[in-house]
Amino acid sequence: MRLLLISNSTNAGEEYLKYPIGNIRDFLAGVSEVLFVPYAAVTFSYDAYLEKVQNRFDEIGIRVRSVHQYGNPAEEARKAHAIVVGGGNTFALVKKMQEEGLIEAIRERIDAGVPYVGWSAGSNVACPTLCTTNDMPIVQPxxxxxxxxxxxxxxxxxxxxxxxxxxxxxxxxxxxxYIAANPRMYVAGLREGCMLRIEGNGISLIGSRPLRIFRCGEEPREVNAGESLDFLM
Amino acid sequence: MRLLLISNSTNAGEEYLKYPIGNIRDFLAGVSEVLFVPYAAVTFSYDAYLEKVQNRFDEIGIRVRSVHQYGNPAEEARKAHAIVVGGGNTFALVKKMQEEGLIEAIRERIDAGVPYVGWSAGSNVACPTLCTTNDMPIVQPxxxxxxxxxxxxxxxxxxxxxxxxxxxxxxxxxxxxYIAANPRMYVAGLREGCMLRIEGNGISLIGSRPLRIFRCGEEPREVNAGESLDFLM
Structure with a gap:
């Protein structure tokens, strides 16, 4: 399993996807093409979203195809060699991924070792549930x-x-x-500018701000980059 | 139909339910007992929630009973002469109200003219859907x-x-x-310290800050107390 789960696309005052693109390049070393899931976009088109992401990925020499360009998105996902899921509204993203059978299709590819990059809502959907999103429920998945x-x-x-x-x-x-209602779950509060890189059973925090860890019955605590996060796995 | 839909229980730095209690007293004039729905509470008990609300309602001479004290909450709701739904987590509130049949039971009482007071999540549930809550999805209704x-x-x-x-x-x-995904709906952005009072087909804003109105295809706009909100009805 290979995952790069990014807090946010863009830091305040910076250009779109600028801060994490170097980390994405390192993570996707050897990959020339990714399949993109744009379904979190609500107030702009999937075409516009694809173009915005392609513009940034041009800098690292990666072509971006998007599932919305294909009649059978799940079939495309099952053939993809790398998958990227962008942020926006998590409820809209999950609804459409469920309708298109992408939850299962992408999970299968992740289990097969295909690298997965998500930011914001794209990180939420890598988790067991959409709970702990910050997004407004605008549609019901x-x-x-x-x-x-x-x-x-x-x-x-x-x-x-x-x-x-x-x-x-x-x-x-x-x-x-959330943890009161779901007492066995860990929640990782991933501050802006930070990301989690998961390689098999290994997990590490990338970023200059600590991760804040929550679990029912425990005091919330901070974990810095370089410290062990093995308990999450 | 008689509704008092309040933005928030408590303004920053103030005591619990302090600012709206005068408006609640005016709205519930002649009422000596209300039925309370405490299901939005997650990190504290329903008993503690009832006590907190009773303490404030003591000031206006109103006894507070809570649905959690009864084996059949919907039956109690069908007999209630005034209903109060408190804030907390909207998803937890809606899940439990649906499980207990309170969505229908309370709606019937509202249609019969029984006064309804809600704040925060309690205002959300008076609307067609829980969409436009700010709360985190911690459980699935x-x-x-x-x-x-x-x-x-x-x-x-x-x-x-x-x-x-x-x-x-x-x-x-x-x-x-939300309005892009739900283009026929109005959203009323109700700032803290403000409330909507609905009497039959009449609706008025109470509070010193304007209401912000959103609808697809229209520029968001501000409506002050005293200006017409008839378009919402």
Whole structure:
């Protein structure tokens, strides 16, 4: 199993997919073509999404094909040599992946060793369920179950504080609710600018900010790049 | 139909349910007892939630009974003379309301003219669906469909800006995704400290901050207290 699960496509004030492209290049060394899943796009077209990603992947010499260009996306996924799932709205992404049979098809390819890159919603769907997404439920998927390529949940764009004066739940409070309702699960709060690289049973954090780990009955704790994350696997 | 749909229980730095209690008193004039739905509580007990609410309602001389104290919550709801649904996690609330048959039972009472007060998740469930909640999906309800006492969606705790330096979607971007996927729906962004009071076909905004209105194909716009909201009905 080979996964690169990225918190966010773009850091504030930077260009689209700029900060992680070097890590994507390293991870996809030897790959010349990827199959892209654009279904998290809602307010812009799949064509526009493909073009935006292709423009960045041009820098690392990788051609991007998108599942929306094919009549049978699951069949394309079963032939793909590398798979990339982009961010946007997780509920829209999961609904369409379920309708197209992509949850199973991509999971099979991951199990066969094909490299998988996801960012934001694309990282959420590698987890057992879509729970712990930050996205708004805008459509109802068949189920909350997603690929389960990893056994833990990721909260991408992990955020420490609310804006000043705002009384809504903090991210930590939301995740504390999740672990109260799902007491056997780990949640990894993956801050912006960070990613998890998984190679077989090995997992490592890439990024300058620590990962925040949540589990029911344990105090939330910070794990820095270089420290062991084996307990997640 | 009589509804008081409140954005948030508590403003930052204030006591629990302090700011809206005067409005709740006015709205529930003549009512001596309400039936409370505490199912949005996740990290604290239903008993603790009831106590917290009772403590505030003591100030306005109203006794609070809670559905969790009864073997058949839907039966209690069908006899209630006023219903109050508190905030917390919307997914947990909807799952339990669906399991207990409370979506239908409470909707029937609302149609019969029984006053309904909700805050945060309790305002979300008065809408056609749970979409436009801000809450994290921590459990999967049977369906996203909720009571539909109003025809539009509310986004409680409506928030204008992300914290500085955070690249995740803003609330406005999330709602723009919802209306793109649901082009016939209005969304009312209800800022903290504000509420909607609905009496029959009449609807008015209470609060010092404007309501932000979203609909597909229209520019988001602000409506102040005193201005007409008839288009929502």
């Amino acid at each position: 068949q189920s909350f179950r997603t690929m389960g390529a990893v056994k833990f949940q990721i909260n991408p764009h992990y955020l420490d504080h609310n804006p000043e004066g705002h009384a809504g739940e903090t991210r930590e409070q939301r995740i504390m609710e | 049977q369906s996203f469909r909720t009571m539909g006492a109003v025809k539009f969606q509310i986004n409680p705790h409506y928030l204008d800006h992300n914290p500085e330096g955070h690249a995740g979607e803003t609330r406005e971007q999330r709602i723009m995704e």
